[in-house]
Amino acid sequence: MLPLSHRTKIVATLGPASSSPEIIRQLIEAGMTVARLNFSHGSYEDHATTIQRIREASEALDCPVTLLQDLQGPKVRVAQLPDRAGFQGQSAGAISLIQEAPIDLVPQDRADDCPNAIPIDYPFLAEEAELGMRILLDDGQLELEAIAIAPPVVTCKVIRGGLLKSRKGVNFPSLNLRLPSLTEKDRQDLEFGIVQGVDWVALSFVRTAEDIRTLKTFLRDRGAPNLPVIAKIEKPQAIAHLDDLVRECDGLMVARGDLGVEMKPEKVPLLQKKIIRACNQAGIPVITATQMLESMIENSRPTRAEASDVANAIADGTDAVMLSGESAVGKHPVAAVAMMARIASAMEPELEFVNFPPTEFSETNALSEALNVIDKIINLCCIAAFTTTGYTAKLAAAERPGVPVVAFTPEPLTYHRLNLIWGVIPLLIEEPVTSVESLVTAVENILRQRQIARSGDKILILGGSPIQQVRGTNFLKIHTLRDR
Template identity: 40%
Template sequence: MKTKIVATLGPASDDPEVLSEMIQAGVDVCRLNFSHGSHDYHKKVIETIKKCESNTGSSVAILADLQGPKIRLGDFEEPSINLLPGDIITFTTHICKGTKERVYISYTSFANDVKPGETILVDDGKMAFKVLKANGVDEAILEAVNGGVLMPRKGVNLPDTLISLPSLTEKDLADLSFILDQDVHWIALSFVRSAKDIIQLREMINSHPCENKPLIVAKIEKPQAVKDIDAIIEATDAIMIARGDLGVEMPMQMVPMIQKKIIRKCQQAGKPVIVATQMMEAMIDNIRPTRAEVSDVANSVLDGADALMLSGETSVGKYPVETIAIMQRIISQIEADDSIYYTQRGHTLVQGKRFATDAVLYNAIELASTASAEAIVVVTHTGYSAFRLASHRPKAGVYVFSNNNHLLHKFKLVWGIHGFYDAAIDDAENLMRRVNTHLLNNNFIFEGQFIINILSTPAWKKGTSNTVRLGRVGELR
């Protein structure tokens, strides 16, 4: 299976036996949601993941997802508040028990940032309000647009408002410090608004003394991020299309085409892309997904996503293992169709510092397609060649060898890559002979098949793939 599966862990899946079954069913990446749980809890889950890796013999990556500047309502005097269309209510930044007249909102600059006429959405858009006026200090008066039941502690979205919140809250900074001590592989930044948010996070990661630096996933869930998507893709290491908040902050009918366009841009940039939110949400309570959910998973694979993410389905759902197994079957069915492969043929190479490597990789892909090669084998120190190869979506298996185990774990998020650890750095001929023999002995390739080897010459020259060889399995071992 080439498309990867990201599973959010929680009470339904943090048991070692359940998680081991999920890994065996097809999980590639375990997501830790720092919107919930203490540091002690997450540390225990990380230990469980590593134990399950050892027990199953399968490696999985760890994705730590920062909460970001999430805006919420406070507690209420009653379990809920019933509002009719046209009802007037005050949102205040002073902590209070909410009533039908006044509720607390956690965003301290709310009354200063919102403007009359702007829309305020609560509880994933279930309730909409229009700003009538704000005093610029601590209160804003809103009118209920559609009415309904307002629940405490629900999330608030401000699709029309230029928010002044920092991209990393105090909680995020504390979580980040903890995460960087845990040797995780990816960090997701929520509510990204511009490339500056990514640059700030990377500076913090680079300044931390941890030896293994995690890569960054930019979560696209705000209109400002969609507008700045090219700069964000350039600044980040991967993208997550978080369709839940994105579909609230923007007209929901726009999300499918936004998804397709972002995936296409990520492939062209050689950056992994995750499609997330409500992939198989019916399986939180049911043993089967809906037909619409099956189509959603299938279309995300057809669009070219590197990975699909499950949230409540695996964190709190009744059937976490079954959800993974069914998603895996859907992915496998779609990947049997040749139309999803070699999607960047005819792509124009751009002159730059990586031009030589890009040219070698592009022609390796062309050669793989023409020769119907069974495997493309690459030796990498930095990961650049592996990421770029995967972005071309070859039908041939992509087998990546590295002496960096942390890097190999990062590849678990990337489409089509099978990673192998190799501690030795020899001359190119011996290295190629050794890795090909490993694949042959473990039945990844077979005698007589075409195989393409990509490597640096000399073998220890880091960061430059400059050699491509085509041969038959068995000719060079």
């Protein structure tokens, strides 16, 4: 098992730059704990090969890697632009939008009727459009304003111009679009992900808690009711329903790319803090994503501002920080993961996290609260949490203790899923455990073998009696490793 110098988890998106067996191994060795599979790109064959390579490297290194399936979601895009000379004057599959000039938008099925318009793959635009509304293209690089509506055409004025290429994204910040939370592609991708054994699934462009319920119903109908779901927060409607989403999902992602397009960029830093705090209070994991080390797509070192961005997210209490293009298509994927690990390792010893009151008044929550006091009084080596579902380990980690939470579990699914959770070191316990005494013996033996603890170290054991009772955590035990 690899030594873990940081408790903030690192999510790396795998892609052409990082899908070879050797690079995957190096990413794990550098500190990657979660591999993100972006289903906006790649074939099923590509993803299946990558998943197999991740599992093989994980087993060879004796280190769990969490597989995160990120669904594409209902993204509106520019359709294929026609290759016509004189079409706003530009190259094949692209047009130049000139500031202050008019330009028409039409549904792609009416493109032949309006040869000089921009076709988009959303059929209801003219029905829902409002005069004066903003329309953003290509991650907000280009901006239009609606000045006339004559169905099916919406005429716009170019506010911020530039080159527009086919298949670029289109955002309508003021509209609640008539789009399903799960597209047909998402459903097919989920079927594939379930068969492949992904550990978490992320739903894109979430608007309300009903979107999460729709996904969970689909998973239940497909025999995967316990597959945990992450809501990606990238729409204004999601911010408006944040409390409901926190209650309904298993984790959140601060997806700052589209969030910064749909909302004013100056609002994103405070929203990031608000989302992280809400997740910390609820005891669910949160990932901070997008452009964290963007310059490392090309450069071997990040900017000082990017390093500070990662550090501030860690100080805010994020469970994980994420790389997108940096690891998927960048020139330095391993260096980017290693840099995140170095920043986390430098930050964490200096932090004192806020401990929030319990969300439930149960025995397990009470014990999790108590471990905080014990951690502050006794010089512990680690907290050993015996868990079947992962629930106990997540509660313990949510307290942000000063020592690692070593999660002992007999369940391979739990073993892999827990590596997304801040401060948790998952360990698969294969020997039978039938009593508290055998649990203590197994914990001590494994901690010694893994060189996590040695004679004289104090550990805090969190578990349940009778053993292996789901959500049956009901005891704490301070245990000192004796000389052998």
